[in-house]
Amino acid sequence: MKEVQGGIAAPAGFKTAGVRCGVKQAEGRKDLALIVPETEAAIAGVFTSNIVKAPCVVLNQERIKSGKARAIVVNAGNANACNGKRGMEDARKMASITAGVLGVPESMVLVASTGVIGKYLPMDRIEAGIREAASGLHAGGGGDAAQAIMTTDTFPKETALEFELGGAKVRIGGMAKGSGMIAPDMATMLAFIATDAAVDRLVLQGMLSRAVKTTFNAITVDGDTSTNDMCLLLANGAAGNPLLTDETGAEAEKFRQALHEVCLRLAKEIARDGEGATKLVEVTVRNSHGAAQIAKTIANSPLVKTALFGNDPNWGRILAAAGRSGVTFDPEGVEITLAGTVVYSRGAPAEFDPSAVSDGMKAKELSIVFDCKETGGETATVYTCDFSYGYVKINADYHT
Amino acid sequence: MKEVQGGIAAPAGFKTAGVRCGVKQAEGRKDLALIVPETEAAIAGVFTSNIVKAPCVVLNQERIKSGKARAIVVNAGNANACNGKRGMEDARKMASITAGVLGVPESMVLVASTGVIGKYLPMDRIEAGIREAASGLHAGGGGDAAQAIMTTDTFPKETALEFELGGAKVRIGGMAKGSGMIAPDMATMLAFIATDAAVDRLVLQGMLSRAVKTTFNAITVDGDTSTNDMCLLLANGAAGNPLLTDETGAEAEKFRQALHEVCLRLAKEIARDGEGATKLVEVTVRNSHGAAQIAKTIANSPLVKTALFGNDPNWGRILAAAGRSGVTFDPEGVEITLAGTVVYSRGAPAEFDPSAVSDGMKAKELSIVFDCKETGGETATVYTCDFSYGYVKINADYHT
Numbered sequence: 001m002k003e004v005q006g007g008i009a010a011p012a013g014f015k016t017a018g019v020r021c022g023v024k025q026a027e028g029r030k031d032l033a034l035i036v037p038e039t040e041a042a043i044a045g046v047f048t049s050n051i052v053k054a055p056c057v058v059l060n061q062e063r064i065k066s067g068k069a070r071a072i073v074v075n076a077g078n079a080n081a082c083n084g085k086r087g088m089e090d091a092r093k094m095a096s097i098t099a100g101v102l103g104v105p106e107s108m109v110l111v112a113s114t115g116v117i118g119k120y121l122p123m124d125r126i127e128a129g130i131r132e133a134a135s136g137l138h139a140g141g142g143g144d145a146a147q148a149i150m151t152t153d154t155f156p157k158e159t160a161l162e163f164e165l166g167g168a169k170v171r172i173g174g175m176a177k178g179s180g181m182i183a184p185d186m187a188t189m190l191a192f193i194a195t196d197a198a199v200d201r202l203v204l205q206g207m208l209s210r211a212v213k214t215t216f217n218a219i220t221v222d223g224d225t226s227t228n229d230m231c232l233l234l235a236n237g238a239a240g241n242p243l244l245t246d247e248t249g250a251e252a253e254k255f256r257q258a259l260h261e262v263c264l265r266l267a268k269e270i271a272r273d274g275e276g277a278t279k280l281v282e283v284t285v286r287n288s289h290g291a292a293q294i295a296k297t298i299a300n301s302p303l304v305k306t307a308l309f310g311n312d313p314n315w316g317r318i319l320a321a322a323g324r325s326g327v328t329f330d331p332e333g334v335e336i337t338l339a340g341t342v343v344y345s346r347g348a349p350a351e352f353d354p355s356a357v358s359d360g361m362k363a364k365e366l367s368i369v370f371d372c373k374e375t376g377g378e379t380a381t382v383y384t385c386d387f388s389y390g391y392v393k394i395n396a397d398y399h400t
Numbered sequence: 401m402k403e404v405q406g407g408i409a410a411p412a413g414f415k416t417a418g419v420r421c422g423v424k425q426a427e428g429r430k431d432l433a434l435i436v437p438e439t440e441a442a443i444a445g446v447f448t449s450n451i452v453k454a455p456c457v458v459l460n461q462e463r464i465k466s467g468k469a470r471a472i473v474v475n476a477g478n479a480n481a482c483n484g485k486r487g488m489e490d491a492r493k494m495a496s497i498t499a500g501v502l503g504v505p506e507s508m509v510l511v512a513s514t515g516v517i518g519k520y521l522p523m524d525r526i527e528a529g530i531r532e533a534a535s536g537l538h539a540g541g542g543g544d545a546a547q548a549i550m551t552t553d554t555f556p557k558e559t560a561l562e563f564e565l566g567g568a569k570v571r572i573g574g575m576a577k578g579s580g581m582i583a584p585d586m587a588t589m590l591a592f593i594a595t596d597a598a599v600d601r602l603v604l605q606g607m608l609s610r611a612v613k614t615t616f617n618a619i620t621v622d623g624d625t626s627t628n629d630m631c632l633l634l635a636n637g638a639a640g641n642p643l644l645t646d647e648t649g650a651e652a653e654k655f656r657q658a659l660h661e662v663c664l665r666l667a668k669e670i671a672r673d674g675e676g677a678t679k680l681v682e683v684t685v686r687n688s689h690g691a692a693q694i695a696k697t698i699a700n701s702p703l704v705k706t707a708l709f710g711n712d713p714n715w716g717r718i719l720a721a722a723g724r725s726g727v728t729f730d731p732e733g734v735e736i737t738l739a740g741t742v743v744y745s746r747g748a749p750a751e752f753d754p755s756a757v758s759d760g761m762k763a764k765e766l767s768i769v770f771d772c773k774e775t776g777g778e779t780a781t782v783y784t785c786d787f788s789y790g791y792v793k794i795n796a797d798y799h800t
Contacts, residue, residue: 050720050724051723051729052719052720053723082715082749084732084747084748085747087748117714117716117717117719118716118749119749227719302702306791309796310795310796315517316479316482317517319482319517320452322452323627324450344482344518347482348483348485348486348487349483349519387792388792389792389793391792392706392792396706
């Protein structure tokens with residue numbers, strides 16, 4: 001398994017484009033992307049658990065049932081959410097314009113939108129953007145597309161891996177965007193992944209659902225989940241490997257590992273680029289019957305996150321957050337390790353040099369390990385970031 | 401029912417004091433308070449739901465079972481939490497020193513601590529503080545005591561009401577402190593309330609538990625709940641009313657209303673003084689089977705709270721937060737009113753002037769009404785504040 005360039009367009013038989021059509025207010029920023037497999041591709045998807053769902057989510061959840069797709073059209077700068085009937089009409093229109101321009105069935109076009117909620121889409125600009133993007137589709141367009149789906153992201157997020165599968169060289173490439181309203185169970189997050197592997201659509205869905213669980217659904221920036229989140233995975237079979245028809249076995253395991261790695265890399269980039277973030281924080285809870293719940297509560301605690309921003313080894317906030325998680329554990333049995341140093345153990349503060357730990361916390365990547373020492377407990381990791389002035393600035397200023 | 405001066409010392413037969421003993425780092429700030437009924441008082445209490453409980457909480461939960469108290473000793477600046485065996489020894493020592501100095505049984509002394517977690521109490525200073533406070537106890541000491549329990553609070557919080565009960569003039573007075581780690585189910589919050597009414601201890605506990613539910617447990621600053629939170633209520637009977645022995649009836653209702661009002665005033669002051677807060681926000685959810693849960697989720701959403709700080713009528717974030725609350729509702733049926741203006745109705749954005757609503761949001765008190773329009777649904781209100789740079793500054797700088 002090796003890293004390759006090209007992002008979502010790295011696999012064979014995919015063309016992409018990213019253009020500016022003027023939905024985003026900021027001058028010059030791309031805001032419309034097309035992802036087009038050259039032939040019909042198998043499709044899998046995972047969607048937001050928020051009961052307030054944007055029309056694009058509702059539309060895609062219906063269309064994905066066929067298991068086949070010919071194109072994905074994405075706009076950034078406007079989420080087209082909570083816009084009543086007109087919102088759904090506009091989402092359908094985005095798909096039908098794309099279908100018309102590309103000459104593919106409308107029912108096989110998926111739609112994604114991200115940005116401000118409650119504003120109608122400027123459909124004339126969207127239409128012009130789709131036409132421009134369609135005319136500029138090319139195999140090297142991954143970088144442009146990754147830029148075009150950004151909102152408050154400070155950098156584009158893309159990755160691609162190559163590995164051998166059934167005697168063929170296959171690739172999985174993907175792109176994603178954050179970076180607020182990020183929480184487990186999806187958020188303002190969009191992720192699009194493409195592979196040239198041949199994979200049965202049900203196997204593809206099973207693999208994606210599993211991968212998302214410990215990657216995209218294990219990140220949190222602010223605990224808010226959005227109305228538009230989705231992760232879509234296209235597989236066009238252009239690599240020529242024998243069709244993967246089973247989720248188990250050595251070949252499936254290879255694909256699973258590579259897909260997990262692509263998802264994990266993109267997920268961590270989203271957490272690293274959380275709004276206002278200055279560092280990526282990995283919260284691991286060990287040996288607990290509610291490991292994921294405790295990890296999520298610690299990772300979402302504003303008090304923990306501001307202490308992380310301030311490089312303050314304030315383990316008391318970590319313990320207090322865990323204590324309100326709803327999971328029972330024995331506080332006397334817990335051991336907390338912060339940036340590699342044990343700071344709390346056997347029910348009492350451990351002896352440590354606070355300034356040395358504080359220095360260690362200044363790193364760009366930081367870990368918190370919360371070990372409940374319960375026999376038979378599980379381990380779970382959640383990825384998050386610190387909470388800075390920048391978060392407040394971005395979210396107080398990002399006006400509707 | 402009329403407002404009177406004096407805070408917690410307003411009722412007859414209570415003496416209080418607040419002194420500086422040097423637990424708080426900041427020069428000159430008071431950090432130790434005593435609350436002493438002149439005779440044995442009935443006592444009721446409500447405590448944190450966090451499973452990580454400070455020794456003072458554990459101790460009080462045990463001692464309160466007798467239903468009687470002679471003194472409460474409180475220190476600020478150090479929570480004496482997560483300090484192992486020594487923490488419990490120190491909490492007991494605080495009580496025994498107080499008992500010795502006042503000449504009352506140790507088992508009838510309650511203890512409260514608030515501040516940094518995981519540091520041992522400087523017991524020599526605490527002891528000197530208790531002696532100084534005991535020698536300065538007086539009936540007008542409510543203001544000093546309210547100051548002495550503050551941590552990151554920017555102002556002391558106290559209130560007192562006078563009303564007629566069973567032919568006697570009775571008073572209820574209280575004080576409280578916030579102002580981070582504040583969430584429903586108690587937080588870094590301490591509240592102490594005194595009344596000179598004669599109330600049976602079981603009735604007193606029932607009344608307090610009910611009052612807390614819609615007041616102290618209906619505020620949230622950051623969703624974090626602490627290890628030390630408690631609300632204690634003393635009733636010494638000095639007013640001379642016939643003993644209240646029933647939670648129902650006209651007299652009980654009068655007492656219930658006054659107690660609720662005292663709790664509500666203190667709770668709102670805590671929310672208003674939330675760390676970094678620039679405004680008090682009242683989130684009311686109407687006509688929903690999960691009104692409290694939706695209100696709490698909206699009130700805790702960092703995206704909603706930063707928009708409130710930015711005076712941004714971003715109702716999409718309110719709707720999105722409600723959508724992830726875990727409560728089902730029909731998004732098409734919801735009506736959202738922000739600062740008195742309907743901003744979302746019948747599944748689509750309402751027509752409104754954003755700059756006028758934004759101007760309205762600049763007020764010091766602000767309301768959000770989220771009406772699910774479900775037949776037979778309930779109404780719940782949660783009090784919170786906005787989320788500003790100040791919150792980050794306070795919590796990144798408040799070092800352990």
